[in-house]
Amino acid sequence: MTVVQSDRPPTAHHDWVLCGGCGQMLYRKRFELAGQVCPACGFHAPLTATERLGALCDADSVRVLELAVTGTDPLGFTDTKPYPQRLRAAQAHTGSAEAVVCARGEIGGFAVVLAVMDFRFLGGSLGTAVGEAITRAAEIALAERTPLILVTASGGARMQEGILALMQMAKTSQALGQLDEAGILTVGLITDPTFGGVAASFATLPDVIIAEPGARLGFAGRRVIEQTIGQSLPPEFQTAEFLLEHGVVDMITPRAELPATLTRLLSAAARRPDPQPRPTSRTLVTEVARLPERDAWECVRAARRFGRPTTLDYIGLVVDDFVELHGDRAAADCPAIVAGLGRLAGIPLVVIGTQKGRSTTELAKRNFGMPNPSGYRKAARVMRLAAKLGLPVLTLIDTAGAYPGIEAEEQAQAVAIAENLRLMASLPI
Template sequence: MTEVIAKPAIPDDAWIACRRCRRPLYAKRFAREQYVCPECGWHAPLTAHQRVELLLDRDGREELPAPATVSDPLDFVDSRPYPQRLIEARAGTDLDEAVICLRGRIAGAPVVLAVMDFRFMGGSLGTAVGERITAAAEAALRERTPLVLVTASGGARMQEGALSLMQMAKTSQALAQLDEAGVLTIAVVTDPTYGGVAASFASLTDIIVAEPKARLGFAGPRVIEQTIRRKLPAGFQSAEFLLEHGLVDLISPRNQLRSALARLLACAPAPADGAPPADPAGPAATDQESIVVTDPAELTELDPWQVVQRARDINRPTTLDYISYLIDGFTELHGDRAAEDCSALVGGLGLLDGRPVVVIGHQKGHTTRELVQRNFGMPSPAGYRKAARLMRLAAKLRVPLVTLIDTPGAYPGPEAEEKGQSVAIAESIRLLSRLPVPVVAVVTGEGGSGGALALGVANRVLMLENAIYSVISPEGCAAILWQTPREAAAAATALRLTAPELLRSRVVDGVIPEPAGGAQLDQGGAAEALRDALVASLQPLAGLSSEDIVNHRWTRFRRYGTSGEDQGRQA
């Protein structure tokens, strides 16, 4: 075993000035604060060894052997020969290259860790760096152990020419192999991460975590400004900018990074002696008595318009409310990895009754301000594309997917149409229909049209007692067919959108009783009922093969609209 010892970048007895706020910082206190300014939050660069000390448990660290690579493929000379630059970098950093790779544990969870160091020739991606990243990925593949990449780079290493460029392809292929094998990958983006690293392995992991203010991009800001001849906006390419534009999953301050990674790693498939992860939902749970009602006669028939009002009650629990009660160690993941993050749809990883799950749901709010900020729970195309990304993550990790539906419908604005709203919904429905892991969907409030169905193609579809599920809102139906929205109550009755009606038509498989007066009066009680229903619904699916799970879902939805005789043949 090789013990990696931290090598401070700043002498302990020195005073330094914060690069951002310029306040004086005493080095010993600065080190205790993990090199984060206590005044403004500036995160100073860390050496690779310091990163290892920050992240890995002290026991069981083992440095991976460095593969042999070419040293000077071009006989490159600029102001100094390339070999001379390598000698200087090694002397100045006490590293032999710009990355170190190790086996170890983070809060007890096994990982393969690769950490880049910007001090070594700007963390540039050359053959040695690319080979070590690839070898680390291959070790993670053999051992079915999560791969964590800590990035810091100015881009490709020019002194190695096209061979440097090829490292982008090689490392990307290695990440693709981990995708196919179901091995969790996480990137920790530190400042700066640019060029060939940003355009390969740093952007291809399942989850991208960024330190505050860390910059990530293909071209640097100076190059962009010189090219387009205009000033870039403040904060361009910063972690905060990237989060807003859907390109990273979360921002983690340095003092919270280790715990954030530990939560994510708790949801990774457990290594099984080098074998692929078990299929798909893990060991079957003990028998769970379900509170779910499957006989419509056991439900109270309420006036449909009254149920509509209850379903829309601003005090009903939201998806994030339910998650806070149900999901241990939940980490919300953000962004469609293209351009946006939609706040009307939330999702992430966590543990339900000790079992890893992915949870996705519509998010409204309890105040006018929050409702506006969440777009009243009406997702944009970016929301459904974020959901699709999380669905694919559930499939890769072979963990169940839970969806919580509460939306009046997908956002119908012109910008949503311009960005492909119908395509995003259709792709979500198609993806769910073939997802090889158990899916349980619950309508917790409003189930409005295709915007709801995009999360509703599940093996088991439930609804809360005072929820509704419909092809259109009562007001919309009345405006079109009665030609006046004043007939919304009549439309609500005609649409048969309440729990007893939907159970009779088999649109839903069961109904979850709510506390007296409705979920809005007892969030905790409603959450406990939902927990029991989810655990009981996932139990019979746990032992099914991926093929059986997909066929089960196909059969469930194939029956709709057929005659009774045909339904019997399809069941």
């Protein structure tokens, strides 16, 4: 019996692997059928770019883009080996010309352009060839008005190319900016690890950022931070779970659920009504005169009733394929504001609402439906996404007002509210 580490490329004679998370011995075939996710601890093993394309896209839909982008040695860089020699070794090891593979494909029947990084190739570093490939993929998505999916795995900019590698941060960011102006959906999938120049450019600019469980994302690495500031960092620092709590990523999605999640996002962004919306027996009342008269005090009591329906309850009743988006992309994810994409009677839309809760525990968790500045900024971010995609916005209001706390004032509550009012007054949808 041969035992290998889980991130080593599979070969015919390797029957067992060791989980990179818990160290448990796993039968390789069963491990691969599970998408290379440990059934014991949920550790998501690294995938090659080819494996990732196969896992995300519909069967037989992937067409690799032949971009004819090759690496160069602009600085004549040499450490223990000349840079060209390292490039050739990485190409022989991975079978790829560079640290990213770009392709056309389909996910749930929706056409997409994908740029998928491979960490095996010099740590997925961002060099001039990688930056050019990602930019060209964005240009193809722009020309064909096709959503762009970016899958990241990188240690940062490629040091062997110096400032020219760092310039790719601006180049790729500009390419995503052009997709923003054109109203084309961009989705980022953060896989472990994503750091440095990649994290500080195209990895964190997409409209929706999805992270695999446990994936790490950050500008500076843990060791650099600890040595610089002389502090010990918590174990969960820079993990997907940490980033979700601090408003950086929209969601954490296990590998097996990624195609379905992406399909729902692509469906909403397609702006096409569903030809077969979910049947309903509900009756919509549009005339005020048809509403039954109710005593004013009874209405007040109903509004305060413990356990009455919440925004999420209503979304569950009337919105299909809802995908909740989290975070203000700055500091936090306000639990009092719920926002996301879905379909109402087959029509794609964005839903934003205040969320209270149906129990004492949930009320406390949701801050009793009182948003803080991160909640208003999350709402603003999602409204801008609706404007970009041309989707209507439905709001559900159930709040006693903004949270009147010290933290809210420290985070410029008044500014956040004012900016939302200005934004909503100018929305083109």
